[in-house]
Amino acid sequence: MMWLSDFGMLFIIATTVLYYLLPPTWRPWLLTAGGCLLLAHDSWTSVLVWTALLAWLALICGPGWRRHALVQKIGLAGLLIAFAGYQYAKAWQGLLPYLGFAFVTLKAWHLIAEHGTGAYRQGRMASSLSYLLFPPTLLVGPVQRYDAFRMEALRARWDSQTASRALERMLYGYCKIVLLANFLLANKLQSLHGLSTHVWLDTYLGLLAYGLDLYWQFSGYCDIAIGFALLLGMRVPENFNFPFAARSLQDFWRRWHITVSEWCRDFVFRPMFARSNNYLAASLCGMMVLGLWHELSPRYLAWGLFHGAGLGVVHLWSKYSPLAEKLRQYKAWRVASWFLTLQFVILSFALTSSPTIAEAISKLAILSGLHF
Incomplete structure (x- = not known):
């Protein structure tokens, strides 16, 4: 880059x-x-x-x-x-x-x-x-x-303290890209891939490594962009907010690629929901648009549908299940929600990390235990 x-x-x-x-x-x-x-x-x-x-x-x-x-x-x-x-x-x-x-x-x-x-x-x-x-x-x-x-x-003005924060933010970005993604993940940990001889574990760790690389690279470049803008005395919005700590799928999309997610929410999801009053349909439509914005291909269309369906299911559970509000009071459930959300996101990486739908389905079959 x-x-x-x-x-x-x-x-x-x-x-x-x-x-x-x-x-x-x-x-x-x-x-x-x-x-x-x-x-x-x-x-x-x-x-x-x-x-x-x-x-x-x-x-x-x-x-x-x-x-x-x-x-x-x-x-x-x-x-x-x-x-x-x-x-x-x-x-x-x-x-x-x-x-x-x-x-x-x-x-x-x-x-x-x-x-x-x-x-x-x-x-x-x-x-x-x-x-x-x-x-x-x-x-x-x-x-x-x-x-x-x-x-x-x-209102852009030179300020030494702001400049110091800008350089610090840019350093964070360079560390994410150079040290975490390009050195630790690509050079050191990549050599361990495939050594377990366990197909399920290798597939899962491959998707996890893909997600971490994507996050460190993308959020690192965004850190540099935010720091560079701050050097010019201008603030730009945050794009990532610890997305892998999300406790629900809605929370994940409030933390991951925030500015594009907000664009899709304001210009696709909300108008669609206002017309149809159907959360599932609006979610599917919004995530399909977001998927095709990334790439015009079957795999990204499937990725959009996957996340859109997930958002719809989580919304229905939160709104209509009598257990949803009670379970939120327990720390064990909050931990379980985080874990399930993370696994859903990792599974979705099978679609974007694979060159074809067939290969993505093969990875999902391995992870679901249906691959023989």
Whole structure:
């Protein structure tokens, strides 16, 4: 990943220094230029794809269209088609992901859905571009709403204590990635894989290692992003909050990939639930969208359905079972809830860690004792 390279580290230092040397009115353009530089360093195809997306946003959000609602719907439909095409090309034609494209579409959705047309006429072109191309969160998020970003940019000031906390947070991220994921898990513990000669244990430990690697890598890069933004005097939302300590599936999704989960809750789950008044259907729909956002493939669709069904079952149990409220009073049940939630999440990794549905089913069969 870019932040571990010499270029990435020099970029962080140079951007921070220039940010405080420039007048506040120039800072959004510096952030925009920095984001463009990251795209160009990645590949020119990323630049072309982002240029097309920004041109579409300029067309939808720039002029003060008379038929505001219609243009808004056209803008969102265009985003959906573009993202579906991107995911299809990535999944079935083996194209490399364009840098940060999955995350910028969520930001673009925020801009169109919450602000609509005429935004650039209100003097927000610079802040909108810096929001979309914000270098700290360009690669892997977290995803922030535009209004929150704009307020943070307006009150950004240099503060030595804040800078110290920022560097500390970035160090946490580097330790997670370099020491825990790349050294301890990949180099040391990986050599133990397969030594037990027990198929069930090897399969389970493989999924556990996959989940830990995913968490340490992703949360580590988010720590670097949050620290980098804090160096610029700007706070961005947290993306992880000890997800493997969750005591229910709902609690897990309030702790794992928080900003994308909240986006899915606000723009998919809640509208669906408001129309259908069916929690299970809304959960299935929301998690299917979240799965396909990650990858347009049968395995991620199955992963979304798996989590959506789990959320529905847990909700029904909590709402309608007379035992649910009584059992929460006991520490043993709280421990059991944590354990069951963790096992459900680990089982779901069988779907995302396997290249095919058939292989995922084989792993689940081994873990369930149905494999002979």
